[in-house]
Amino acid sequence: MIYAISDLHLSTRGDKPMNVFGSQWDNYVDKIKEDWIAKVKDGDTVLLCGDLSWAMTIPEAMEDLKEFDSLKGTKIIIRGNHDYWWQGISKVKAALPPTFKAIQNDSLLVEDYVVCGTRLWDFPEENDAENVKIFEREKLRLRLTLDDAVRRYPDKKMIVMTHYPPFNNFKSSDFTEIIKEYNVYKVVYGHVHGFQSPHKKEVVIDDIPYILTSCDLTKFTLTLL
Numbered sequence: 401m402i403y404a405i406s407d408l409h410l411s412t413r414g415d416k417p418m419n420v421f422g423s424q425w426d427n428y429v430d431k432i433k434e435d436w437i438a439k440v441k442d443g444d445t446v447l448l449c450g451d452l453s454w455a456m457t458i459p460e461a462m463e464d465l466k467e468f469d470s471l472k473g474t475k476i477i478i479r480g481n482h483d484y485w486w487q488g489i490s491k492v493k494a495a496l497p498p499t500f501k502a503i504q505n506d507s508l509l510v511e512d513y514v515v516c517g518t519r520l521w522d523f524p525e526e527n528d529a530e531n532v533k534i535f536e537r538e539k540l541r542l543r544l545t546l547d548d549a550v551r552r553y554p555d556k557k558m559i560v561m562t563h564y565p566p567f568n569n570f571k572s573s574d575f576t577e578i579i580k581e582y583n584v585y586k587v588v589y590g591h592v593h594g595f596q597s598p599h600k601k602e603v604v605i606d607d608i609p610y611i612l613t614s615c616d617l618t619k620f621t622l623t624l625l
Contacts, residue, residue, distance in 0.1 A: 402510060403440060403473070403622040404613045405432065406449030406563070406590025407480070410464035416454035424594070424616060429467065431620035439622055440473040445510045446622065449590040449613055450480025450519060450563030458495045461485040469497035476510070477502050478517040480563040480591065503561065505541055507549035513585065514553040516545035517561035520575060520589075523568045539574055546582045557585035559625065564591050566610065570603050580606040586625060590614045 409418050410429065418425040440446060455461035461483070468475060477500060479486045486492055489504040501508060503517040518541040524531035542560075549558050560566075566575035566587060579587060587610045592599045594616050601617070603610045613623050 401439075401441070401444045402447065402513065402559070402625045403444065404447040404449060404561070404588040404611070404625055405615050405618065405622050406588075407451040407593065407614045407616070408432065408448065409451055409454060409482070410467060411454045412464050412467060413460070428615065428620050432615060432622075433468075433471065435621040436468070436471050436473075439624075440471065442472055444473040445515075446473045446475050447515065447517075447559070447561050447588055447613075447625075448475055448477045449517075449561050449588055450478050451482045451590060452477060452480065453483065453485060455485040458485050458487065458491060462495050462497065465497055465500060469499050471499075473499070474510075475500045476508060476515055476517075476561070478561050478563060479504065479519045481519065503545065505544040505548070507545055507552065507558075509553055509556065510559075512556065513559050514549040514556040515559050515561060516549050516584075518542050518545055520562045520564035520566060522564060523573065535574075539578065542575060542578050546578070546584075550582065558582065560584050560587045562587065562589040565589050565612075567603065567605060570600065570605075572605055576605050576608075576610075579608060584608055586611065588613050588623070588625065593617065 453461040453464040
């Protein structure tokens with residue numbers, strides 16, 4: 401089984417409590433763990449779509465991730481916009497707890513699927529040169545992870561993890577056009593929260609489902625893919 405959840409925003413040091421955004425975040429880590437323990441079996445996989453930890457350094461982030469290392473399942477992670485501790489994929493992979501794996505410009509075989517992933521970015525204004533640069537770089541990274549999947553596992557269906565929504569106002573975009581080009585099976589993403597702009601649990605674009613997994617919007621439960 402493959403599950404997904406995102407935006408855990410962990411802070412074992414207690415310096416970034418999420419319940420400042422509402423009482424629904426009270427004891428939310430315990431809620432996630434309870435659901436995880438009830439669902440995930442040995443051999444299962446959980447996709448974690450970014451914004452994992454408020455930490456600023458890799459050692460601090462690893463203390464947060466250890467909260468979930470002892471739980472069943474392989475955990476596959478990508479970077480979110482608040483994962484400031486993510487400084488170089490080689491350093492990240494070397495530091496990860498045993499049950500964690502990270503994706504950046506590559507892909508991983510998971511059961512009968514190949515999992516790809518990248519952070520993506522907000523859709524910039526044309527005159528916003530800095531954000532246009534980041535946006536274009538994320539388009540390249542999306543192609544790199546998909547190309548790796550096609551090269552290594554050409555007969556497997558692709559599941560794509562992103563942090564930012566790949567569409568703009570629930571309509572097609574540069575990102576969804578790339579995803580369509582590669583005939584992706586499913587996309588899971590996060591970033592959007594209940595205190596932000598409109599959201600939908602699932603959006604279908606070009607017959608491809610895009611599934612929102614921000615933990616507060618799934619009531620702190622894992623989504624089965």
